[in-house]
Amino acid sequence: KNQVEQSPQSLIILEGKNCTLQCNYTVSPFSNLRWYKQDTGRGPVSLTIMTFSENTKSNGRYTATLDADTKQSSLHITASQLSDSASYICVAVNDMRFGAGTRLTVKP
């Protein structure tokens, strides 16, 4: 069964700290994986997309990695800000299979 699993379910960090969110997928065939940020009560907004041939891609303080061999992706957030508090969702695009998300809370 095609699945996308994210960990941790929730995470609390202090402002200015870094964190890494994980996404494991078993989707096949796999073409690309996208990371979204979703503020509470709003629609998701795309952060980045990773193809199977890419290892690392950065978008400001967000850096996504992809290991096609182990079928794992991560999203690293550097120097967190209060506005980073949101849910972060990964999706295997070919199957439109969404993970349940990681709820990140950044505290002052």
Add this chain to the structure above:
Amino acid sequence: DGGITQSPKYLFRKEGQNVTLSCEQNLNHDAMYWYRQDPGQGLRLIYYSQIVNDFQKGDIAEGYSVSREKKESFPLTVTSAQKNPTAFYLCASSIDLLVGTGGFNEQFFGPGTRLTVL
């Protein structure tokens, strides 16, 4: 939220009633989608449309219906047959269809409608 609007933002429905959620986009996108989001679960695809007058069932279409009479509009009707309709509903669009194609185009989401059955 790009150029996608959803209305209303909050909707309350009595059991046994049908209700229609509105979704409009001004992005000139061909493909449109409806998702349902429940706490602790990923977004689940209800219906999608590749082009006007064409739509396909997603993973959880039972109890829902859609129409695509205009390119910019893709309303979703939650019927009384949907046993657990209370959820957050998200509409999305993309330049072309992403389901089964693995395309690189971005999927833009609306602000969502929270439906509560009383």
